[in-house]
Amino acid sequence: MVRIGAFFVGLFFSGWLLVSFIMGAVAYVSEPPAPTAEHEFHLKPKHVSYSFDGPLGRYDKQQLQRGFQVYKEVCAACHSLKFVAFRDLAALGYNEAEVKAIAKSWIIKTPSVDPATGEASSRDPVPADKFPMPFANNVAAAAANNNAIPPDLSLMTKARHHGTAYVYSLLTGYTNQAGYKNEEGKELLAEFPDSETPAGLHFNPYFPNLNLAMAPPLTAEGQVTYDEGQPTPTVDQMSQDVSAFLAWTAEPKLEDRKSAGIAVLLFLIIATGLAYMSYRSIWADQKH
Amino acid sequence: MSFPWANEYTPKAPLMKWIDERLPLPRLVYNAVGGGYPVPRNLNFFWNFGVLSGLALVIQLVTGIIMAMHYGANDLVAFGTVEHVMRDVNSGWLMRYAHANGASFFFIVVYLHIFRGLYFGSYKAPREMVWLLGLVIFLLMMATAFMGYVLPWGQMSYWGAKVITGLFGAIPIVGEPIQTWLLGGFAPGNASLNRFFSLHYLLPFVIAGVIILHIWALHIPGSTNPTGVEVKGPQDTLPFHPYYTAKDGFGAGIFLILFAIAVYFAPNALGHPDNYIEANPLSTPAHIVPEWYFWPFYAILRAFTFDFFFIPAKLLGVLAMFASILLLFFLPWLDTSPVRSGRYRPMFRKFWWILLADIAVLGYCGGAAAEEPWVMISQVASAYYFAHFLIILPLISAFERPDPLPGSITEAVLGKDDHGAETAAVAAE
Numbered sequence: 001m002v003r004i005g006a007f008f009v010g011l012f013f014s015g016w017l018l019v020s021f022i023m024g025a026v027a028y029v030s031e032p033p034a035p036t037a038e039h040e041f042h043l044k045p046k047h048v049s050y051s052f053d054g055p056l057g058r059y060d061k062q063q064l065q066r067g068f069q070v071y072k073e074v075c076a077a078c079h080s081l082k083f084v085a086f087r088d089l090a091a092l093g094y095n096e097a098e099v100k101a102i103a104k105s106w107i108i109k110t111p112s113v114d115p116a117t118g119e120a121s122s123r124d125p126v127p128a129d130k131f132p133m134p135f136a137n138n139v140a141a142a143a144a145n146n147n148a149i150p151p152d153l154s155l156m157t158k159a160r161h162h163g164t165a166y167v168y169s170l171l172t173g174y175t176n177q178a179g180y181k182n183e184e185g186k187e188l189l190a191e192f193p194d195s196e197t198p199a200g201l202h203f204n205p206y207f208p209n210l211n212l213a214m215a216p217p218l219t220a221e222g223q224v225t226y227d228e229g230q231p232t233p234t235v236d237q238m239s240q241d242v243s244a245f246l247a248w249t250a251e252p253k254l255e256d257r258k259s260a261g262i263a264v265l266l267f268l269i270i271a272t273g274l275a276y277m278s279y280r281s282i283w284a285d286q287k288h
Numbered sequence: 289m290s291f292p293w294a295n296e297y298t299p300k301a302p303l304m305k306w307i308d309e310r311l312p313l314p315r316l317v318y319n320a321v322g323g324g325y326p327v328p329r330n331l332n333f334f335w336n337f338g339v340l341s342g343l344a345l346v347i348q349l350v351t352g353i354i355m356a357m358h359y360g361a362n363d364l365v366a367f368g369t370v371e372h373v374m375r376d377v378n379s380g381w382l383m384r385y386a387h388a389n390g391a392s393f394f395f396i397v398v399y400l401h402i403f404r405g406l407y408f409g410s411y412k413a414p415r416e417m418v419w420l421l422g423l424v425i426f427l428l429m430m431a432t433a434f435m436g437y438v439l440p441w442g443q444m445s446y447w448g449a450k451v452i453t454g455l456f457g458a459i460p461i462v463g464e465p466i467q468t469w470l471l472g473g474f475a476p477g478n479a480s481l482n483r484f485f486s487l488h489y490l491l492p493f494v495i496a497g498v499i500i501l502h503i504w505a506l507h508i509p510g511s512t513n514p515t516g517v518e519v520k521g522p523q524d525t526l527p528f529h530p531y532y533t534a535k536d537g538f539g540a541g542i543f544l545i546l547f548a549i550a551v552y553f554a555p556n557a558l559g560h561p562d563n564y565i566e567a568n569p570l571s572t573p574a575h576i577v578p579e580w581y582f583w584p585f586y587a588i589l590r591a592f593t594f595d596f597f598f599i600p601a602k603l604l605g606v607l608a609m610f611a612s613i614l615l616l617f618f619l620p621w622l623d624t625s626p627v628r629s630g631r632y633r634p635m636f637r638k639f640w641w642i643l644l645a646d647i648a649v650l651g652y653c654g655g656a657a658a659e660e661p662w663v664m665i666s667q668v669a670s671a672y673y674f675a676h677f678l679i680i681l682p683l684i685s686a687f688e689r690p691d692p693l694p695g696s697i698t699e700a701v702l703g704k705d706d707h708g709a710e711t712a713a714v715a716a717e
Binding site for chain 1: 374382538549555670
């Protein structure tokens with residue numbers, strides 16, 4: 001009985017799946033799905049290498065400080081960093097006094113309550129504070145940015161596929177849409193005349209739907225002035241630095257993790273070697 | 289628990305004797321995983337995965353209980369408290385990465401355990417109950433993993449919860465009330481998050497309970513073995529301890545090395561980036577996909593694209609997805625071949641490999657976007673999945689001519705050539 005019932009259940013599911021397959025295949029051949037501009041012209045992130053790649057990679061503190069400077073002078077005007085506290089900046093090599101000074105001089109203030117009147121007020125951030133939000137709320141953020149809310153950047157490099165390279169590619173990927181061709185030499189506006197970038201948006205082939213609300217944030221060499229002895233702040237250099245900084249904000253424990261990983265692996269390899277030897281010695285007199 | 293075949297426990301230390309007379313716990317341990325449990329001497333490394341599944345459960349319990357101390361099951365703060373664990377809790381990043389990857393590794397070893405059972409016929413009499421309880425554990429694991437994935441309250445958490453509870457919405461008439469009842473609202477919200485957290489904490493202990501039953505049921509007939517030939521006498525067995533504790537110890541070392549590589553060097557490789565975006569009911573992700581261990585079932589769910597007369601395609605997909613797991617409960621009665629091990633079943637063995645490839649294809653399709661050619665491929669692969677268990681297996685067991693079996697485990701191991709050339713060939717393996 002079980003087998004007869006099973007046979008008919010199997011026949012039903014398998015049969016209907018094959019019928020669905022045939023109907024789907026016929027539809028696919030007779031009306032192939034139309035290609036979309038996103039499918040044909042969206043680019044995967046560029047290849048870019050960082051000091052923290054690979055199992056032994058470490059953050060380059062100089063680079064993180066430069067990236068922080070770019071964030072502070074460019075990104076912070078619109079993008080929050082709500083999971084990062086000023087005290088965390090110590091990991092970038094700043095000492096206690098420097099962290100205090102950075103917090104105190106931060107342009108955006110931390111919301112507070114006036115102790116005398118109880119009214120809403122603001123104060124200078126202290127190292128224990130998270131980075132204050134640039135907008136009071138999402139409505140204010142949308143209103144100031146052509147209805148697009150600038151996303152929080154704390155986790156950005158983990159929230160996209162190949163996130164660090166993605167941030168770098170996006171920052172360096174703005175280009176002119178007119179005449180833009182993909183690798184196969186197809187021209188976007190010739191293939192998809194309807195996909196012209198709407199007013200208020202900006203064309204960038206690294207963005208999933210090719211048009212994003214953010215205007216190119218890094219446009220000129222020297223937009224941020226780096227300290228003596230640091231690399232020239234080209235757009236490419238600044239983009240690398242700020243993407244490295246955002247890799248750190250998303251994964252501040254990366255160095256702890258990798259150091260612990262090496263130690264744990266060494267321990268486990270030795271322990272497993274010993275376990276293997278005891279296994280062999282216990283089984284030595286048994287055929288199996 | 290009493291095992292008729294177990295070696296008698298005779299306590300040597302006076303303390304053990306004292307305890308054993310009052311509470312026979314030392315006796316239980318000795319009989320279950322100690323020198324008292326005689327195990328076939330020819331188990332290969334595929335028999336490690338039961339113990340490794342237990343190890344994975346322990347890792348999940350320890351890391352999970354610690355994380356629950358810092359996590360806030362409230363939709364306003366859940367995402368932030370996970371980041372708090374990652375950034376400010378001592379070794380919190382290790383607990384969370386071990387827990388997230390631990391779920392994946394739990395499924396890896398359980399899938400290997402299941403495929404071992406499928407190949408070597410471990411589900412056959414007299415071990416049907418072991419198999420059935422194993423499937424109960426598997427279902428509980430799926431429920432636990434799904435609810436655990438909702439807890440960080442990221443985009444995939446939220447939309448995954450919406451899609452999976454939406455499956456119940458496909459049931460005619462009562463579907464939508466059931467979905468609302470499950471979620472505690474019309475969409476995933478704080479009520480859903482709270483109950484998922486509560487159940488996510490409860491179910492692992494239910495799993496632990498069913499594991500005890502699973503092992504109890506196993507210890508009644510004892511373990512099967514790669515030949516599938518039952519134990520004939522003491523010469524066929526070795527005591528569990530020290531022989532298999534040593535072998536499992538080595539297996540656990542390999543498991544932990546691979547686990548450490550994932551946790552310490554590629555902790556997000558098995559996750560989805562969208563879950564690092566806080567849940568937003570107003571923004572649907574481009575592709576909603578579950579974690580990798582659900583992909584084969586997700587592919588079956590999405591393979592139904594046409595209504596069957598009055599049955600909507602969505603309901604068909606839901607029925608098929610549940611059926612794809614529930615049919616495994618009937619497996620001991622679908623495969624009626626008296627030969628257990630795939631080693632002596634030439635036709636069965638070929639179809640087992642096809643099934644393995646088929647499920648890999650389903651997994652790939654389930655993780656891909658719901659567009660062609662993946663839908664068409666998953667339709668063919670799903671059709672094979674059902675046909676394999678419900679049509680092909682019963683037919684094979686009726687028509688297949690199995691290879692000759694070795695007379696006993698010892699014969700297969702020591703290669704005593706009493707029964708012709710085939711036996712020698714088997715022994716040479």
